[in-house]
Amino acid sequence: MSFPILSLLILTPIIGALTLSLSSSAQLKNKTIFLSGLWITTGEFLLSLLLPIFYDKTKNGYQFIEYHTWFDKFDINYYVGVDGVSIPLILLTTFLVPICLLCSLNSIQNRAKEFVIYFLLLESFIIGVFVSIDLVIFYVFFEAVLIPMFLIIGIWGGENRLYATFKFFLYTLAGSVLMLLAIIYIISKVKSGNIELISDFTFDQQIELILFLCFFASFAVKVPMFPFHTWLPDAHVQAPTSGSVILAGVLLKLGAYGFIRLSLPFFEYASIYFQPMIFALSCVAIVYTSIVALRQIDMKKMIAYSSVAHMGFVTIGIFTLTQDGINGAYFQMISHGIVSAALFLIVGVVYERHHTRMISDYSGVTNVMPKYSFFFMIFMLSSVGLPGTSGFVGEFLVIMSTISVSVYLTFFTAIGVILGASYMLLLYKNVNFGDLKTDIKQLADLSNIEIFYFSCLAFLTMLLGIYPKLLFEMINKSISMSIL
């Protein structure tokens, strides 16, 4: 196909941001700015819907490929294409960004133009990560994501936002620079940044282990895995609702995507060698962060810790190195992208009305906000992994695939599910049931806009839970390629 759809996907938000930034801000009202942002991102979403429609599921390898020489002298090329692994994540991104803008319609009052511009840039950088098949351009986009995110948390965040945003930026950067060195080394050996060519290249075993650890440092911070996860609760708690949504929904997936797209095909030997370490770290992540989540008094922090636990399932699934495991992990990624985004929106709704995130400040919300409690229940149950929701499929497949590795692993993973159910139910009970507090009485129920985006998210959750084949059809072939 000669139509440059991927470049268009990357460029549309950038062009939108440019036009917005060139328009004089004095005359524009906040609402107009948000509406124009919404038009751009919705157009982007519709554009990205072309990908699954025209994608040929029967073929191997990348499609919609575009190739331009970029740095001729250094053999670095602008080389983009998508396969089954990247398309669902692109759709998730383009789907979540309009929702982020919708949910900030009332909460972001100052510097609205900048806000929309940063979100548009963020969107195009994230899509850039998912479509690039050249290592250098992958790294460029992977790092560039930090800039708008740094500004979003820093400008519109909570009271402790500086600490959170610096920690987020520096943690991620420190991980990434090691990957940069590894990328440079790989390119100097293979003489090309092309991901397909590098997959065919075999490194010395010792060197492969070091290279794997360099990539691991970057992705483990992004995922985040157990000892590197401490930036996440801070960033989530301090970020504005929309920031948390995009952070939990898409940015955490960059790490897992990196594992599937780069680590596994590049370093087959090292992936098997480091399997026990990753399982151990993930088990600790699942059990430890679940227990930590149980003790949280801040709703956002609790959901942030639950994200770490859920991403633990993803890393375990990926490193079982079986088709089922990776399928399950991937499904969990998408499902977590929808559900945790929705949960952060849920917290955002009450925070916007009551200006507190403490669980103890809420009680009996269901009496005044029945629609809210209804949607809360759907996403809570999906996060717990109730059959029929998207959360179930991923967790089930991951747990099933761990049996082939070790029963102990299955045991710890399953404990994570139980703990997950206990803290989510506890959160739901404390917020929604119980006596109605007096200062909660005047809270208004969901507005039409909120009902609209919550129904979209709930619909997706149910759809994926009832008909998971929709996603598996897309990813099966590409994932089987990456574990060969």
Next chain:
Amino acid sequence: MINFYQFFPEIFILALILITLCFGLFYKDRSIAINTIGFFILTLILINFGKDFYISTNLSLNTINLFVLSKIILSIGSIVFILLSKRPLKNENLYRYEYILFILFAILGSFVLISSDNFLTAFIGLELQSLSLYLMAAFNTKNLKSNEAGIKYFSLGALSSGFLLFGISMIYYDIGSFYMQNLNNFTTISEIGLSLVLISLFFKVSAAPFHIWTPDVYEGSPTISTLFFASLPKFASLIFLFRVYQELNISGIQSLNYIFQIVCAISLLVGVYGAITQKVIKRLLAFSSINHIGFMLLGIMSYQLMSEGTLFFYLIIYLITTFGIFAVLLNLRTVEGEFTKISQLNGLRFTSNSKSISMLVFFFSLAGIPPFAGFFAKFFILSASITDGFFFLSIVAVLSSVIAAFYYLTIIKNMFFNKSEIELLDDNNKIGKAIFVSFGLIITLFFFYPDPLINLVDNLFK
């Protein structure tokens, strides 16, 4: 018979100096215009006929390219600097015509230094350059700090010149020649001599641990002079250092090689650790430049793979960013005078779009965050160094740039997140604004269209 044709660029600048000396006395305001036009003509001549000047010499094509490219960069840099200097000098009541003469002498010294084949000529070039710099540091005679900066710079610079002369004489004692192409088969004495020469050059480019003068001189001097110290003379000294490294084949001499590597590692680390706690922006930029010198030394050591292209590319990007940052700083004034403290940047986002966004671009570029050009500069240096096997230094370099990101982010934080505390006077300098906006665009758009800059560097080294 001396072929004067090869000295054409230097003679051209000398002519400019004479013209400025004569006419500047009577028509002070014209000297800037005359010199801008002069350097413009010189740039055009160098671009079109640069290589012809050196064809009669027996230099290798690579060296000729090096001369021509660095002279082109220097003369373009001079144009930008001269255009930029008028308004800040007027603001500080320093607008005297000597200043432009100092610039010209320093540039002349840099030209001589770059193309000198002989250690004595290099010494003359270096001294011509340095003496002008001392005067520029102390140019604000009514300001104590400026005087202090001038004296510090002069006394330490004189010391380092002493090292240079002593080193040269030791080499001469041992080998009996000043010419770089005759220097080989080093014995211990000439190695010590050469190490003294290197120390003096390290001092000039302010590589750690010979950097102690940098923060004080940067802080005390008038900001416009600081910009000059940070950019063009440093560029020329680095090119000469590169030539010494390459032509004397220092990578083959174990002991000197160690000195180079240690200085590189220390510069990388001292630069970042010094900068973290700074409150004054010029001190911060001084330390940050030390960190960047570390990267450039890494580029000098690992030039074999992709020729000089990587080093040159880094230098060009560094010059553009430095000019851009200082153009913004020179455009900002407080009620008390020159802009000094980082905290005075607070809330710049609300007062000026173009300045804050250009600063954001420049500082992210210095930190090496893609998609800005600074990332690619570092990327190419690291590619070269990893291919050449400098793994340890590469790791130090990237980790130092993570720490460096912290203080660059602090500046961005001040501009974007904090509310302003004091009122900044907008200088409304059109030339300055044009310079920082266009340089910011170059840094950003490089990602989308890298060919012109890459080809410029590449073609000259074919």
